[in-house]
Amino acid sequence: MDFELSDDERSLADGMRRLCEGRFPMERVRAGEGRRALDTEGWSALAEAGVFSLRLADEEGGADLGTAAAAVVFEELGRALVPGPLAATHAAAGLVKGAATGDRPVGLLRRTPPVPGDPRPVLVGDLGSLGALLVVADDGVELVEPDAVGGAPVEGGLDPLTPLWRLEAVPRGTPVGDGPVAEALWRDFLVVEAAFLVGMAAVTSEMAVGYAKVRRQFDRPIGSFQAVKHMCADMLVRAETARAAVHAAAVTVDQPDVGDAVRAAHGAALLAAQAAEANARACIQVHGGMGFTWEVPAHLYLKRAIVLWRALGPATRLADVVAERF
Amino acid sequence: MDLRYTDAEEAFRAELRAWLAEVVPTLGPRPALTDWPARRAYDTSWQGMLYDAGYAGIDWPVEGGGRGASPVEQLVYLEELERAHAPYVGVNFVGLLHAGPTIAVEGTPEQRARFLPPILKGEQVWCQGFSEPDAGSDLAALRTRAVRDGDEYVVTGSKIWTSHAEVADLCELLVRTGEEGSRHSGITWLAMEMDRPGIEIRPLETIGRSTEFAELFLDGVRVPVGNRVGEENDGWRVTMVTLSFERGTAFVGELLQSMEELRRIRSLARRVGLWDDPEVRHRTGQLGAELDALWALTRRNVSQAARTGVPGLGGSVFKLAFSELRQRLATLGLELLGSAGLAWDELEATDGSGPIGNTRLLEQWIGSFSRTIAAGTSQIQRNIVAERILGLPKG
Numbered sequence: 001m002d003f004e005l006s007d008d009e010r011s012l013a014d015g016m017r018r019l020c021e022g023r024f025p026m027e028r029v030r031a032g033e034g035r036r037a038l039d040t041e042g043w044s045a046l047a048e049a050g051v052f053s054l055r056l057a058d059e060e061g062g063a064d065l066g067t068a069a070a071a072v073v074f075e076e077l078g079r080a081l082v083p084g085p086l087a088a089t090h091a092a093a094g095l096v097k098g099a100a101t102g103d104r105p106v107g108l109l110r111r112t113p114p115v116p117g118d119p120r121p122v123l124v125g126d127l128g129s130l131g132a133l134l135v136v137a138d139d140g141v142e143l144v145e146p147d148a149v150g151g152a153p154v155e156g157g158l159d160p161l162t163p164l165w166r167l168e169a170v171p172r173g174t175p176v177g178d179g180p181v182a183e184a185l186w187r188d189f190l191v192v193e194a195a196f197l198v199g200m201a202a203v204t205s206e207m208a209v210g211y212a213k214v215r216r217q218f219d220r221p222i223g224s225f226q227a228v229k230h231m232c233a234d235m236l237v238r239a240e241t242a243r244a245a246v247h248a249a250a251v252t253v254d255q256p257d258v259g260d261a262v263r264a265a266h267g268a269a270l271l272a273a274q275a276a277e278a279n280a281r282a283c284i285q286v287h288g289g290m291g292f293t294w295e296v297p298a299h300l301y302l303k304r305a306i307v308l309w310r311a312l313g314p315a316t317r318l319a320d321v322v323a324e325r326f
Numbered sequence: 327m328d329l330r331y332t333d334a335e336e337a338f339r340a341e342l343r344a345w346l347a348e349v350v351p352t353l354g355p356r357p358a359l360t361d362w363p364a365r366r367a368y369d370t371s372w373q374g375m376l377y378d379a380g381y382a383g384i385d386w387p388v389e390g391g392g393r394g395a396s397p398v399e400q401l402v403y404l405e406e407l408e409r410a411h412a413p414y415v416g417v418n419f420v421g422l423l424h425a426g427p428t429i430a431v432e433g434t435p436e437q438r439a440r441f442l443p444p445i446l447k448g449e450q451v452w453c454q455g456f457s458e459p460d461a462g463s464d465l466a467a468l469r470t471r472a473v474r475d476g477d478e479y480v481v482t483g484s485k486i487w488t489s490h491a492e493v494a495d496l497c498e499l500l501v502r503t504g505e506e507g508s509r510h511s512g513i514t515w516l517a518m519e520m521d522r523p524g525i526e527i528r529p530l531e532t533i534g535r536s537t538e539f540a541e542l543f544l545d546g547v548r549v550p551v552g553n554r555v556g557e558e559n560d561g562w563r564v565t566m567v568t569l570s571f572e573r574g575t576a577f578v579g580e581l582l583q584s585m586e587e588l589r590r591i592r593s594l595a596r597r598v599g600l601w602d603d604p605e606v607r608h609r610t611g612q613l614g615a616e617l618d619a620l621w622a623l624t625r626r627n628v629s630q631a632a633r634t635g636v637p638g639l640g641g642s643v644f645k646l647a648f649s650e651l652r653q654r655l656a657t658l659g660l661e662l663l664g665s666a667g668l669a670w671d672e673l674e675a676t677d678g679s680g681p682i683g684n685t686r687l688l689e690q691w692i693g694s695f696s697r698t699i700a701a702g703t704s705q706i707q708r709n710i711v712a713e714r715i716l717g718l719p720k721g
Contacts, residue, residue: 003622213719223719226721232718240623245615324611
């Protein structure tokens, strides 16, 4: 048992961080604010780096790596706040032709039993750039061609880096997988999305700590005040516990004999989403008035955390799976 | 990242599991929590059994009589003990986890030979005399004075939160030998026999009406210089050495117990008809996710210790999260009982299905309040995390 990152995993993370620093520095990511289409150049670079295909076997064009490697990679993507349907496309790589190469970006929607009289429309991100939309239910997966979805663009989405489309209901499509396929797809999606969220939670923690060290009031750094310092400590605790959970979930997918991967994936997604949201909130608070400005990117992490969490489903549902399987 | 155990680790597990399966069922019932002499007898006899089977102090260095087990073996060891519902370390806690390892590293060969075997065999019980009424979180402010008189120290002062004091043979004692205000640089570590004249033990009653710890009043207690471990005024460093034995496994038993407790709480929710309540399910799942995460974090901290040989600072992160989680866990359990959770004495269910389980849940709930205070309050833990891990400036 050695639950530290292996040398290979570390160099994978380093490589991914360098790629993100080169391709997705914050100025470049922010240049996409308000966009309606994916930055295809950036997307292709990720595809070439193997972000979507890395878990596929060599002969399928993959790198034959495991979910643990995918988690390490997605943590880095989350740190950089790379936009687009990354986790869904990655999770769909073995199921949807063209996903692994990035040629068909894939969206993912969860179908839950309809609540009679629920008048809420469904908002999906990046629909205009998708090559396929997967709808996951307990009993199977359906594939919907984007042309058949008929969504209407919604201007002014909460996250300036996630363009939205409005659907009147979760659409129907062609079955492409049964219950077990749906379970595995959703599990893998949760794990990599949770890794992305953990990366976000780590960055907002680092941003807050960095600011608390240099911002001076009352002739001293604000990070010397316990009221601020304890917020920062809590941010690290949330990020590190969620990170351990995500890594354990990823390893459990790869090594099914060590635990219940479905339970681990749901728990990890729950904690990662909570950490990403709570740390972004705290990051805004530690930055004081500056944290409420458009200039400081803390709000982008908060908004993305909310956008991603909505796709995971409510905390109650994630927790419910853990409660039943604990 | 690999969560599978090696063949050697699995072999160690199998051997231990077989032994536990043989001996644990032969143990008598646990004594009442308030019966300290019986608890001492029970815990020390269990320690003796561990010793005879070669499982005493497995994580201790070999020169101290231990097996020098790896952090991962220590994890497996604690996991198996918990799985078998073996007795907790109990009154042997200070000897096995604090005083013993300190002497193993810092003691003279004579001190090692004198103090260590009785700890491993369960023949001697230790207590801890660190905190004082005016030196709690700020331990370096301790004022209990030791004055050298020939080949003895004469010790005067008071100590507090001393667990198992009434049944202890020895006390690991921190005393002030330097000038007043010398803080870390004027502290000395002494092994004090508890039957020396001048020691008064006054038990403290907890909010749970138990007497788990006591105040010690020391009035001219004479302790031989030969009982000093390390140099005079070097006691702070000596004490910190003990902490370097922490391999991220300090809470393994309690964590696994908490996981079992959550399953019991789920059963209780079903029994009382509240398992369909969305809030109960939500809170149960949230706690389950956090417990799983802390189990993952434990394995991460242990792996780090195994690789580097030194404990990471992850212990503070763990302690902070776990102690606060325990309060929420116990609160959920108690709330499920409604008004039936208001009585200490065990209540029988109205449908003849047996005891309702209120005593245990109330004890868990009350006990959880000590977790965020003992061994470093949550506030101190947050300072440690912020200053030592995040590098934020001291206030």
